[in-house]
Amino acid sequence: MQESVGTKGLIFNEPLLWEKGSKGRSGFSLPRRDVDSFPVDEELCGDGPDFPDLGETDVVRHFTRLSQWNFSVDSGMYPLGSCTMKYNPKTNERQAALPGFGGAHPLLPAELSQGVLQIMYELERYLGEITGLPAVTLQPAAGAHGELTGMLIFYAYHQSKGSKRSKIIIPDTAHGTNPASATLCGYKSIPVKSDENGVLAPADVAAVMDDDTAGIMVTNPNTLGLFEDNIQEVSKIVHDHGGLVYADGANMNAVMGIVNMADSGVDVLHLNLHKTFATPHGGGGPGSGPVCVTPELERFLPSPRVIEKDGKYRLSEDYPDSVGKIHAFYGNFGVQIKAYAYIRTMGAAxxxxxxxxxxxxxxxxxxxxxxxxxxxxxxxxxxxxxxxxxxxxxxxxxxxxxxxxxxxxxxxxxxxxxxxxxxxxxxxxxxxxxxxxxxxxxxxxxxxxxxxxxxxxxxxxxxxxxxxxxxxxxxxxxxxxxxxx
Amino acid sequence: MRYLPHTQEEIAAMLQTAGIADLDDLFANVPKECRRSAPLNLPEPLTEWELNDHVGALADRNATAPDYKVYLGAGSYDHFIPASVSFLLGRGEFSTAYTPYQPEISQGTLHAIYEYQSLVCRLLGMDVANASMYDGASGLAEALLMALRITRKTKVAVSRAIHPLYRRVVQTYLTPTGYEIIELPYLENGRTDLSSIENRDDLAAVAVQSPNFFGCIEDLQSISDTVHSTPKRLLVTSFSEPLAYGLLKSPGMLGADIACGEGQSFGIPRSFGGPGLGMFAVKKAYMRKMPGRLIGQTKDIDGNRGFVLTLAAREQHIRREKATSNICSNQGLCATNAVMYMASLGGTGIRELARLNHDKAHYLQNELDKAGFAAPFASPFFNEFVVRFPDNFEKTYNQLIAKKIVAGLPLASYYPELADHYLLCATETASREDLDNLVKEVRSCKNQ
Missing domain, CATH: 3.90.1150.10 (Aspartate Aminotransferase, domain 1)
Structure with a gap:
């Protein structure tokens, strides 16, 4: 056996921020004051927050020492199941940090944001191609946010058919976010056990699927790491009762270029750009949870959407059936650039x-x-x-x-x-x-x-x-x- | 391909150990009907150097400083970011870790987020802050859902002076729940009008934003008195510019039960609106009802101080359908970013910086006023304010864009009654020369 990489390192102690520093010290280059002071209404004015005053060296050492207490993908193998802790390419960080993106204001007129809009437009196309579900929104800020968006689409779809269904089927292998997301849309979770092979049995789904059930949320491959090989049959049962099939795409890293999710019967699917598409997990985010749907469900996607005409891009609000907005702006664009750079670097093969x-x-x-x-x-x-x-x-x-x-x-x-x-x-x-x-x-x-x-x-x-x-x-x-x- | 380390020999050896014939055979369990027959239709791969050129060219197609002078705030603010903050944030130990499920080897993230929670509490005058929500908008929606859960009522009142895009997100979150949103109008002075709900006891919460979307500082003390004059009504205060609390009394001090908003101002690049940072803080009584992750201090078995994820019994991975929220991944690195920025500013620095923002915006407003462009709302403001420009200013606005100046946000599409009204923002990044030039340009167009 090779020598283990685990060892004792030089680990510093470091107190909490407010246990160090000294009043009047500063770690910030205060911009020049070139205007006079204007009076402030004393009634509204407070004393300001009680933050510690630290020097730039204090701050740099503090957070450098803290960072050394973390295990990360950059330090070693991180086989955290269901989280896809793959290497996060450094060039993607460079692209996202370009001043032309970092400084872009979200409410600028479209003609001043063409580069940003083009990236969003093309990324949507790529994700549509990879999943087989061609209509895509990038607005959800994380996987669970994508699930919520998916459930809102389920809700809007059934409402458009004049019905309000009350239940949703969720296998016992599902991520905890699935039932929690469904609850936010008023759906009661109906659990289904996986069979002795660790996958869904069509008969078990048929036993609970009815006309008051909005559909099913399936993670495929599932959290046992198994491909739900009855997925088409399960989808058919759900569709026959007028329901929809949601796929939690957290595990898409297993099947890129191999499975067409639309062919397996999926109507709505979310991706985690911070898993499959190599954007860093950030110690718990920011992620990005795009949602991909069938053409039939496109009209329900969140608005605004990026559209293209004659090589010019703009945001359109002209979607009367949209579920609405789920992020103040357009989701975590800074994360989207990294996924875009990853896909452009990798290519199909x-x-x-x-x-x-x-x-x-x-x-x-x-x-x-x-x-x-x-x-x-x-x-x-x-x-x-x-x-x-x-x-x-x-x-x-x-x-x-x-x-x-x-x-x-x-x-x-x-x-x-x-x-x-x-x-x-x-x-x-x-x-x-x-x-x-x-x-x-x-x-x-x-x-x-x-x-x-x-x-x-x-x-x-x-x-x-x-x-x-x-x-x-x-x-x-x-x-x-x-x-x- | 540099991200795929396997050699042909290694693949062959691994397949043999696994007892699998070839790479395609790994997917034998996937039904044929689900499988793709044709390769994905994606652009050819780029080398690292081609990618630099390609993405660099796209980056150049957006209007940003220093080429453009952009006087836009409206939920996304231009502030200087110290190199030290960007540099620290780039450390892979922070950025390439995940949610700190294994606390012994995640103390860096846990310690930093605990400090973030603490400084957010100090900033907002609240007792408990969570580890972050997605953004200011979803945080507000979750705050209202939380108030509805706590009070078991079915209606909330939301000020029209809250960011219109935040209100749209609230609408989306509440649509399938059947809860009702009552809109509160704004007064002539730009502040929220609470007269319609003074004694209503069917409201779970009243939500206002301060400084509000028009930049006006709400009278939170009097709003709190009104809201709390009826029992079991929660005051939810939103914000999009937390730097204001370097100068203003905190929402907690003035009676907020839940304070939530956008933290992008604290060292996070605007990045076309995301990733930002949903700050979320509550009074202690509501701690166990709040959404999101919480970091708590504890000790290890040797008695040394350490930090862990705690109160997980509220969360989706334990409580599943009964959780207080579905949130899992949040904006962890943005919270880390914000605490690095707050630590760099310090108590003295944040006050001076907030004061400078206030003064720059007041200088601009004063100069515009002298030039004959009135501010329709008389309420005090922080670093943004509304100006009424002459009728048909749109043409001028577009001429200024050609000169690489963006003279604020036209409000007509958000508030039809505010045609020719523009929301302008001036932060510490605008020099007096820039501001004088803006006034000069606007004035010269007026004289055409």
Whole structure:
């Protein structure tokens, strides 16, 4: 086994911002005052916020030290299932930071925003082509925001047919955002269990689908990393009752250039540009959650929409059936540029190759670890594979312990305890940007940890000891919340 | 392809381990009918250097400073961004991490967002701030939904002086819920008129924005007195320019129950309207009803200070359909951006910068007034204000665009009754010379 990348580094302590600094210090070059002071109504005036005064060096050291306490894709393999933590190309950052984009005001007349509008227009076309659902909005700011947009479209569609349906079918493998998004549109979630193969059985869907059900929300590939191979049959059942099919496209990274979502019966789908299209996750955002729909549903998409005529682009509000606006402006344009740059860099063949390699990496890990960790669904997987801690329970070692010990080997843990249908789940999504050597090191680490679980479980219970802090008391944090200082 | 590290030999070895014949065979489970037969129709790939040229040319096709002088605010403000902030934000340790589910190796993000929450509370005079919403508009919609949940009523009142695009988002969020929105008119002085709802007890919340869309500073104290004179009515205050609170009394101090708005002004590039930052803060009584992620302070098993995601029992990944919101990914890096900016300004700096914004805008308004262009609303303002230009100013406006000056936002499409009214903004980035030139240009057109 190669030497582990996990090690003790030089880690600095650093206090909270207001525990340092000195009144009157400054980290900001205050612009020249070239106008006189105008009186301010004293009644309205306050004392100003109690912010600490810090120098530029203070601020730079503070946040540099903080950054060193983070694990990131730039530091190592981050196989967080369902999150597609692939490498985020640096050139995309450069493009988004160009002054011609960063300084662009959202309410300028169209003739002063042609470059921005062209990028949005072309990106919509590319995403339409990749999904097979040609009408696209870029307005949603994240995946869950896209789901909400999708549910609003469901609502508007049924209303246009003169009906107001009250339910929606959601498989038990779904992301928690799915039922929460449906609730915002007044839909009651009807859960459906996946079958013994980990996918939806058409008969189970048929048993709950009726004329009061707006449709179904399916994640495909699903959160077990399996392709819903009955998707066409399921779609037909839903369509026969006048319902619509929503696909959570969070896992689109598995099937670019391989699956046509429209052909599989999907009517509405959201993408996560921060997953499939390589934009950085930002420690929790900003993301971008474009929604792609069939031509039939195009009229319901949020407005305004970018249109093109004779090579000139403009925003049009002329969509009377639109669900309305879901973002103050046009979504996270700064993220959209990065996805645009990614698609232009990759092209069709490399996008397909990316999906193939993402699936290859997951199947390779699955094969390499299936004798070491229990595999609840032993079927060919897509871009991620789900194990659990069943083989380790005899040694009083849990999934959480494995996750914490992995940190000491220099890896971010996989997603744990999700999907909920697998007790003690360990959900591994390597992505295509991890090379074989790094994946082999990850596999070796996972095997070594399983060995340690049998021989020296204390190592796992005590882990992690190398990061800035050890296991944290989350119970007290929730019981006696301290949310600001 | 530089993002795909596999060699042919490695692919062959991996396929063999996985027991799979070839790359196509990986998808044997996908039904034939769902599979594509033809390749995707996308442009040929570009090299890194071709991409620079291509995207660079597109970037040049947008009107931005310093070529253009853009006197537009209206929810997206031009402020100087220190190089130190952009530089720190570019650190991959912050930008290429995800939601801090594993706190031991995410303390950088957690510590920074805890500081963000804390400084937002200090700025807005509130008790608890979340880790961010998508933007000012969706934050307002979620604030109103939260008030409806808390009070179990079915109506909300929303000022017409709130950003019209925020109101459209609120409308979208509330349409399928069946809740009713009552619109509050604005007075001659540009502030909100609350007279129609003084004693109504069927309202879950009253929402105003300060400074409002016209730039007018609302009298939040008197609004709060009115709203709270009837029990179980929440005051929701929105904002699009948080820098104003470097100078003004905070909404929390004046009685806001929920304060929410757009934080783009705090060091975030305008970027055609996004990504921005939904700031969202509440009084302590409503902490467990609020949407979004929260970071809390705690200790590790050795007794050392550390931070974790907390109160997750409100959230979608635990509560699913019963969650307080569906939000998952938020605007984390933008919140980090804002705390870096707030830390750079400091308490002394934010006050001076806010004062300078105030004075620049007042200088411009004063000069326009002297030139004969009246401000129709008499209320105090911060860094933007409405001007009534002569009838048919549109032609002049377009002539000025040809001279690379954007003389504010025409209001007629948002408020039909405000034809020839323009919303102008002046921040610290506008020099006196620029402002004098704007007045000169507007005046010369008037004299044509």
């Amino acid at each position: 490399n996008l397909k190759k990316a999906s193939q390699l993402a699936v290859l990496n997951a199947n390779y890990i699955k094969a390499a670890l299936k004798d070491t960790y229990y595999l609840p669904y032993n079927r060919p997987c897509m871009h991620e594979c789900v194990f659990n801690d069943k083989f380790l329970s005899d040694f009083k070692v849990s999934t959480l312990d494995v996750a914490k010990r992995l940190m000491e080997y220099g890896f971010h843990p996989p997603t744990v305890y999700f999907p909920l249908v697998v007790a003690g789940a360990i959900m591994i999504e390597p992505t295509e940007t991890e090379c074989k050597q790094d994946i082999d090191m990850f596999i070796d680490a996972m095997k070594a940890i399983a060995r340690e679980a049998r021989e020296n479980p204390e190592l796992l219970h005590e882990a992690p000891t190398t990061p800035k802090v050890r296991r944290l008391d989350e119970i007290t944090a929730a019981r006696k919340p301290c949310l600001s200082g």
